[in-house]
Amino acid sequence: MKNNVSDIVLEKIKRHPCYNSKAHDYARMHIPVAPKCNIQCNYCNRKYDCVNESRPGVTSGVLSPEEAAAKYTYVKENIKNLSVVGIAGPGDALENFEETRKSIELIKETDEDVIFCMSTNGLRLPEYAEEMISLGVEHVTVTMNAVDPEIGAKIYEFVYDGEKKLTGIEGASLLLERQLEGIKILVENNILCKVNIVYIKGVNDHHIEEVVKKARELGVFMTNIMPLIPTKDTKFESISPLPGSELKEMRDKCGQHIKQMYHCQQCRADAIGQLKNDRSSEFRSFGCAMRDKMA
Numbered sequence: 001m002k003n004n005v006s007d008i009v010l011e012k013i014k015r016h017p018c019y020n021s022k023a024h025d026y027a028r029m030h031i032p033v034a035p036k037c038n039i040q041c042n043y044c045n046r047k048y049d050c051v052n053e054s055r056p057g058v059t060s061g062v063l064s065p066e067e068a069a070a071k072y073t074y075v076k077e078n079i080k081n082l083s084v085v086g087i088a089g090p091g092d093a094l095e096n097f098e099e100t101r102k103s104i105e106l107i108k109e110t111d112e113d114v115i116f117c118m119s120t121n122g123l124r125l126p127e128y129a130e131e132m133i134s135l136g137v138e139h140v141t142v143t144m145n146a147v148d149p150e151i152g153a154k155i156y157e158f159v160y161d162g163e164k165k166l167t168g169i170e171g172a173s174l175l176l177e178r179q180l181e182g183i184k185i186l187v188e189n190n191i192l193c194k195v196n197i198v199y200i201k202g203v204n205d206h207h208i209e210e211v212v213k214k215a216r217e218l219g220v221f222m223t224n225i226m227p228l229i230p231t232k233d234t235k236f237e238s239i240s241p242l243p244g245s246e247l248k249e250m251r252d253k254c255g256q257h258i259k260q261m262y263h264c265q266q267c268r269a270d271a272i273g274q275l276k277n278d279r280s281s282e283f284r285s286f287g288c289a290m291r292d293k294m295a
Contacts, residue, residue, distance in 0.1 A: 009221070012138060012192055015083035016115055017275050019139060019192060019222065021263045024274060028084035028117070029075055031068040032061065032269045033099045037091035038123050039175065040157040041145075042235035043198060043228055061270070062090070065099055069106035075272055075283055076111065088119040088141075089269035094128050104135050115139065119196075123159065123175055125182025133189050140186055141224075142179055143196040147214045149173040151207050155200065157235070180218065187219035194261070195223045199242055199250060212254040224261035225251050 013020040017028060037044075063071065076082050085107055087093040093100045104116055117139040118132065125142065132140070146152040152172030159171035166174055186193050195215040197208055204211075212223050227242040251260045265275050273279035 008190075009192065016117065016139060017084070018086075018117070018141075018261070018264070019194065021261075023083075024263075024276070026081050026083040027079050027273050027279075028086055028271070028275075029072060029079075029082055030086045030088050030267060030269055030271045031063060031072065031103055032090055033063050033065055033068050033103050034087055034089055034093045034096035035062045035091045036095045037089075037121075038095045038160040039092075039121050039171075041198075042155055042157055043200065043231060045231045045234050065102035065106055068103045069110065071283065072107050072114075073110055078283075079273065079279070081274075082114075084115045084117050084139075086117040086119065088267070092121050092123070093118045094120045094124040097124070097128055097131075101131070101135060104137070108136065117141070119143070121175070122179035122182050123161075124178070126178055126185060129182050129185040129189075133186070133191060137191070139192045139194070141194040141196055142183055143198070144176075144179050144211060144215070145198050145200070146172070146204050146207060147176060147211050148207060149176060151204050152176060154203050155198075180214075183215075183218045183220065193218075193220045195220050197223060197225045198228055199225050199247060200228045200236060201239055201242060203236075203239075205250075208250060209254055209257070212257050216258040220258065222259040222261055223254065224264050225254060226264055226266055229266065 013023065015023055015026050017023045017026050072085060087100050087103065107114060116137045118137050119141040122142040122144065145155050149169045149172040152175065153168045156172055156175065157167070159166045159175050161174060183193055197211050199205060199208060208225060215223050225247065227247050228236060228239055230237050230239055230241060251262060254260060263275060268280065270280050271278050272283055
């Protein structure tokens with residue numbers, strides 16, 4: 001199935017390497033300004049950091065909005081094809097919205113052409129969608145691993161709605177409700193949405209196509225089916241890594257319904273550079289140097 005992509009959409013994805021595999025010459029920068037998270041996924045542990053490890057939620061340090069803006073300016077001077085600033089953690093961008101908003105505002109003051117991209121679990125998406133749009137965020141990724149709360153309950157240990165901790169089907173139901181409502185608002189306002197789905201063998205593998213169909217129904221631009229990365233001290237640490245052939249088969253199958261992302265690198269929360277040439281280690285000491293200077 002071929003997607004009918006408008007000229008407006010083509011312009012939006014021209015310089016965004018995650019949304020367009022042909023934009024591989026462009027670089028992105030993830031700014032780790034969002035440490036707090038409001039859900040606990042059974043595959044996520046953000047305690048560990050290894051310079052050679054690349055997975056969502058990993059960062060060598062959290063930056064303040066001021067530090068993130070200063071680092072962006074420095075990186076931009078050294079990577080001329082830098083086109084995208086993404087806020088993808090190490091927690092959830094919307095659970096840390098004050099820091100997220102401030103970071104965007106400060107970077108916009110120095111570069112009006114940069115593309116802002118945000119990743120979220122979607123729990124607070126209806127609450128902040130309008131403000132995200134007014135800030136100039138044009139691309140939003142929502143991780144939605146199930147559209148059946150019974151399956152979601154196997155993936156999420158708990159969900160925090162304000163001070164209230166919800167578990168099981170109750171928590172998964174609320175999360176799904178907010179995800180669907182938030183995506184609908186974004187799509188209606190011409191924001192390009194991507195849905196990430198973690199392929200968890202024996203948990204949601206039989207259900208992924210249903211998630212993809214729901215994404216298409218909502219008007220999502222593309223889905224990104226990602227293999228689970230077994231991580232130490234999580235409930236899913238013993239699940240075997242997914243063979244690449246099975247991942248491709250699922251992506252091909254779901255490609256009948258909606259555009260698929262095949263080139264995802266499952267990036268760190270502080271990734272910098274082209275998708276297949278992460279240069280974050282070159283700039284790792286910048287945060288420490290900035291703190292010394294601002295102290």
